[in-house]
Amino acid sequence: MALSVLYFASLRxxxxxxxxxxxxxxxxxxxxxxxxxxxxxxxxGAALLEPSVRAARNQQxxxxxxxxxxxxxxxxxxxxxxx
Amino acid sequence: xxACKISISVQRExxxxxxEQSALQSGLEPGGASQTxxxxxxFVGLVRDEQDAEFGALQSLQIExxxxxxxxxxxxxxxxxxxxxxxxxxxxxxxxxSINSGEQIVLVMTAAAHRGDAFCACEYIMDYLKTAATFxxxxxxxxxxxxxxAQDSDQQRLQRWAK
Numbered sequence: 001m002a003l004s005v006l007y008f009a010s011l012r013x014x015x016x017x018x019x020x021x022x023x024x025x026x027x028x029x030x031x032x033x034x035x036x037x038x039x040x041x042x043x044x045g046a047a048l049l050e051p052s053v054r055a056a057r058n059q060q061x062x063x064x065x066x067x068x069x070x071x072x073x074x075x076x077x078x079x080x081x082x083x
Numbered sequence: 084x085x086a087c088k089i090s091i092s093v094q095r096e097x098x099x100x101x102x103e104q105s106a107l108q109s110g111l112e113p114g115g116a117s118q119t120x121x122x123x124x125x126f127v128g129l130v131r132d133e134q135d136a137e138f139g140a141l142q143s144l145q146i147e148x149x150x151x152x153x154x155x156x157x158x159x160x161x162x163x164x165x166x167x168x169x170x171x172x173x174x175x176x177x178x179x180x181s182i183n184s185g186e187q188i189v190l191v192m193t194a195a196a197h198r199g200d201a202f203c204a205c206e207y208i209m210d211y212l213k214t215a216a217t218f219x220x221x222x223x224x225x226x227x228x229x230x231x232x233a234q235d236s237d238q239q240r241l242q243r244w245a246k
Contacts, residue, residue, distance in 0.1 A: 006149070008147060009230055056217075059149070060152075061215075075149060075152070077149070077217065078219065078233070079233035081219050081230075082146070082177060082213060082216050082218025082219070083128055083177075083189050083212050
């Protein structure tokens with residue numbers, strides 16, 4: 001049971017990497033996953049818990065209340081700045 | 084309702100507007116399902132010359148994206164534009180990687196029977212690209228670099244498309 005977690009832009013730098021694989025906990029929400037990932041970091045992962053951080057689940061923008069399934073790709077990133 | 088032919092590229096290479104227009108037009112040749120356009124609108128975004136009080140002159144932008152999600156988001160935006168206006172064709176090119184000051188970043192090209200649809204759709208696509216497509220810019224100056232912050236004004240511009 002695993003999730004693939006991706007970070008982009010400033011969050012990638014703050015989290016010290018572009019991706020990580022983590023165990024999937026049945027019925028866990030995106031918000032709970034973010035808390036789990038943040039608390040596993042020596043610095044407390046405050047950057048990940050910033051209210052401006054957006055999340056996507058399987059490449060679709062996702063609400064923090066969405067529940068995760070085994071094999072999901074979850075991405076966290078700051079507000080977009082393209083164009 | 085006619086179908087809008089949509090083409091999206093996220094690429095490192097630069098682009099040439101005239102080549103992109105020729106490719107868009109030749110993809111809309113009569114004989115296919117689509118009609119010949121009477122209007123083509125192109126928007127090209129460039130890297131602005133900029134001075135940072137702390138880091139000096141802007142040298143380049145580093146543009147990063149979320150492969151897969153970006154193309155899908157751009158396709159969705161173009162599809163919505165095609166449904167709202169009478170678009171025949173639509174082409175979006177967005178560069179990633181290192182882009183120097185003064186160079187082209189993005190092209191949005193819309194083709195329609197009449198200019199009104201092409202103008203509106205082009206602006207709509209650009210407004211949503213700014214706020215919903217997964218790109219991020221890092222500005223690299225003479226003596227430092229920082230991530231570009233999202234602008235509230237870009238979010239506010241979306242309100243004019245709400246009805």
